[in-house]
Amino acid sequence: MSKNILLSIRNLTISLEDRPNTSPIVQDLNLEVNEGEVLGIVGESGSGKSLTGLSVLNMLPKGVYISAGQILADGNDVTKSDEKTLRTFRGALFSIVFQDPGSALNPSRTIGKLLSDVARAHGNYSKDEIRKKSIEVLKDVGFPDPESRLKSFPFQLSGGLRQRVAIAMALMNRPKILIADEPTTSLDVSVQKGILHLIRTRTIEDGIGCIFISHDLGVIAEVADRVMIMYSGQVVEEGPMASVLTNPKHPYTRGLIASAPSMKSSLANPLRPIPGSLPPVGRTPSGCAFQDRCLEKSLGTCSTLNPTWFKDINDNTHRWLCHSEVKN
């Protein structure tokens, strides 16, 4: 297995600017993404998964900031780079694909113009070179008949094709790191399948390191090699996809799987929801973040002591943050 690490995040903490007394919204997060690998991040709203993705591009929204940690993108520390350097990185070293291609694409520019904008931001190319590059990248993303569509506007395309254009823009300058933030959430299922396949193929064939963010564990299971489960700003479990799915350890992961409808769920085998609701942003309880909703809570320690990392005996890359080693 190739182990060329493209992205490494160390002790990332993201905090709210004007509310210093609230808990961080992403807390002490560590991750690595290798070449040709898709890392899935699963979490519900407010878990910090999207902020983690945006922080890689150092593109956090106003009001939140990186208060600690290091983000190394192919050796460059993104948190220490100035805006000018970051501009040379964004769209070239790393790119991002967002949830809604309808609002991600400038409606007044044609597909050809959108792609040439991205290319010209990072190099001097002739018209012919750009046309050639555009057609090539559109073919890579499975866009049918790209030559004739360069003059189309986004509104003339279906949602699935628009998302392919957004992915083509992200891949135009052959980035090493791709952040895909819920790229299939606004798409129909039959279109979703194609996009998932596309992201996986491009990651492997182009040797990209990809972070795929989703609230849907079923989608992540289709696309990711490894998975991280986030809850209220913290990673609570991580490991190889199959290992986490077949042998989930953290009570939240178990709850998430038990409450997600799948093709085998039925009333005879009812969903088991997690009681309660997610803590509001910035109000993660001390001790374990999940204590108020945990069905396997042990008395006392969960609310007073910080949880610790446990490792799976069969695979020490599968680990989870808890107070008690899970029995089975």
Place this chain on the structure above:
Amino acid sequence: MALDGVGFLIHPGEVIGIVGESGSGKSTLSRILVGIEKATEGKVLHNGEAVKSTSDWQKLRLDVQYIFQDPFLSLAPHMTVGQSIRDGLDIRGEGTPIERDERVGKILELVGLKASDVDSYPAVFSGGQKQRICLARALILNPKVIICDEIVSGLDVSVQAQILNLLVELNQKNGVGLIFVSHDLRVVKYLCQRIIVMHQGLIVEANSTEELFSDPKHEYTQHLLSSVPAGLSIAGV
């Protein structure tokens, strides 16, 4: 044409799913059922009789309630939860004011909220709780059928399961029929006894849930089923 030659029946206490992708006409169909949109041709039958006049529609709406996808948009922000839920009773003039308040308290408990929540405003509730309030507002009028248009799509997975199980309970214990409109086959499979598959304004297949999933006949249904993310099927909990 948004819909073409579409027809189906719902029996008391039944849970029917309408699935389809965006633009398939599933929402248009459900909106026609309560008269929010009017069909160019064809009719809605209520207890076997065609719904024509305004008073016919009013009678139909005594039996049918509708819940929308976005609970943030469907609750009036300046009304307390109690006022919103009571509104239907006030309009119909059912019972004395004290009786109405009692019913509001009971219905809030039925959907898993507290009777003391009546005086709170929608803003203090989470998405899942707001959807429970919308459900309470529909239920207080004792409908025979509730049309649910993508009502769990905007909710987090862990909360979505709470609402789905609440719907199952309401159906089984209170006998409320449901027309559940959704793009998510996994959810529809879980909840519904019968499923209608829509594609480009047509019903392409309708069958019992069991048969539809074990033996899909129409090409489009087969395509749809094969597109559902199957990764979770290896999960062991």
